[in-house]
Structure formats: structure tokens, C-alpha cells
Amino acid sequence: MPNTFGKLFTISTWGESHGGGVGVVVDGCPPSLPLSEEEIQVELDRRRPGQSDIVTPRNEADQVQILSGIYEGRTTGTPISMMVFNKDARPGAYEEMKTKFRPSHADFTYHEKYGYRNPEGGGRSSARETIGRVAAGAIAKKILELAVGVETIAYVRQVQDLAMPESSSVTREAIEANAVRCPDQEVAAKMIELIKTVRSEGDSVGGVIECRIRNLPVGLGEPVFDRFEADLAKAMLSLPATKGFEVGSGFAGVSLKGSQHNDPFEIRDGKVRTTKNHSGGVQGGITNGEDVLFRIAFKPTATILQAQATVDTDGQETELAARGRHDPCVLPRAVPIVEAMANLVTLDHYMRQQAQNRLFLFDQS
DSSP: OTTEEOSSSEEEEEEOTTSSEEEEEEEOOOTTOBOOHHHHHHHHHHHOTTSSTTSOOOOOOOOEEEEESEETTEEOSSOEEEEEEOOSOOGGGGSGGGTBOOTTSSHHHHHHHHSOOOOGGGGGGSGGGHHHHHHHHHHHHHHHHHHTOOEEEEEEEEETTEEOOTTOOOOHHHHTTSTTOOSOHHHHHHHHHHHHHHHHTTOOOOEEEEEEEESOOTTOOBTTTBOHHHHHHHHHHTSTTEEEEEETTGGGGGGSOHHHHOOOEEEETTEEEESOOTTTTEETTEEOSSOEEEEEEEOOOSOOSSOEEEEBTTSOEEEEOOOSOOOSOSHHHHHHHHHHHHHHHHHHHHHHHHHHHTSOOOOOO
């Protein structure tokens, strides 16, 4: 089922960018969890368009409605269905794209795979599909905070060649203090100016989002195929515009020797810990109790307002200058989406760990 994610805590998203609306069905949520639309809305407001002058101006409140799975403010254990209606759809802006493929967009591949596609805003390939992920991720976030004390925090680390230094402190307050969601305020100001400049040129830029999952228990991950970082990679690379994933030292680790890269163990506060974290909190596909640290590369937005060479559905070479409302840089709005997917992976693995290794405790003597 290509539109479903997770094993025990599952989500199924649906809807298109310029259709009636988008939504998600969440299955496997424990019963009696206090939950309100207002809690979901907090995360959707961080993702929605029109929130600053460096993102798409599409005017959508993204107001969520919970249609099922809640009774008197608590989850019932049955599927939770949530929906957001599209209010500011403008399908007319995509008339030319019915026959012309946008370079580096999903237009051509969807057309070839299915023989038929929805060109309005990219249809199902639009990032508007991620509304359902963020809504579901808000539920996962609350469960993890209540049950385990897990904190997931993502932020923009780099836009094009502007990167925050390693020494920058990372707090939720610092991240949300500026429109680009970079915790280093000086670097953030430069990122914002860069995005505004490329937007005025009808162009776009990409960058890197970094994410930390804190206070994780040891033991999450299901080797060999469902390693914790493998499921994180799948989750992140399923997001629109992603082109790279690395955990811990990532690709930079290849320049180190084993003696430099290894994370020595020590006893700290009565627990086994590591003195470094090149592993990124995962060893053998299983969390080791350190912060899980990973990064995702996002390409420049494919839809730009400059004329580009392309072909049409008749196989003729032509030219296309896109219209419509598009993010000149997807990263600021992608931060809550990354957090949502990380929380979905973490909760699913926490539930799997509890089911396999905590439900039955056999005497080992």
C-alpha cells in the first residue's frame, strides 16, 4: 500500500493539491489519549503556506477537522480520520502544464507511470500531501512526550552555501524566532536575504535540514531490514524535494580512521554512554541512548518562474515558464514535516519494541 506508512502505528494519507482537500487516517493509536484539534493545529500552522514573505503566498488556513476516533476529548482506539479543506486552489495556473512537463518535477514520471495525471499543482506529488503527515505526527509527538519524554527538534542548517557553525546552540525558541527556522540568528538573516533575492529572480534554492531526537530509550530498531536509521531514511526520502540522507558523521566519516571514528563507551550517571556520537545515536540499526542526529538534503524547488526547455505530451520540444504560487525554498516549511516523520518512525518502533520485548518477560535464570 504505497500511501500507507508504519507497522503498528500506521498512517494513510490522501488528497491532491487543488482538489477538495487532503487528509489522513491514523490507525493503531492507543485509547484514552487526551487529544484536541487545537493540538494538531499548532503543528499545521508551522507547515502552512503564507506564514512569511519567503514562502508561497497561497492563502490557506489549513484548519483541521477530526472526523472520527475521538469521543469526549479522548481517543477511542479506533481509526482517527482528519481532514483539511483546500480553500485557495487556483487550478487555472496549471493549464499549460497539462501538456508541458516541468523540468525536474514529477509531471513526466507520473504521466509515464500511470498514463494519466492530475497537473493541477502536481496533484498527488504536491507537498500539500504532507498535511496528513504533520497532523498524524502531532499525535505521535504527544504520545512520545507523555510515555517516554522524547523530544524531536529539526531546524534549517544550510541554505545553498550558507551554513550555521557547529558551535551554534539549538533551542526551539531560537528556531522559531525567524522565518527560515535556523537557530543561528545571524546566519538566518543572511539566509532570508538570499531566499528573497532568488525569489525576485524567479529562481529557487535548496539546503539541509538537521534533526535531533533526544531522550530516546536504548533498543529501538528491528534489524536487519527495519533498522532504525533505515526507516528514518525511508521516511525522509519519501518527502518531496529530498535528495540525500545521512546519520551521525554521514559522508564526512569516510575521511576518518576507525580509531578516530569509533565512539568509546563510558559509565555516566550509572548508564552506559558514549564519549562521542559519530554513530548518530544508532549502532547495528538499534538506538544506543544517545541523541539520534541526521540530516536531509533538499533540492531547489523544481517549479521556477523562468523559461526552461522541456517537451510536451506529444513528444515535441518546447519551452515553459511556470505560473502559480511556489516556495522559492522549501526548507522553512519542511522543518515541521521532518519532525512529524521522525516522530512517526520513533513511535512505531517504540510500540514494536514494547510488543516484542516487554509484553512477555520470561525467566532467564
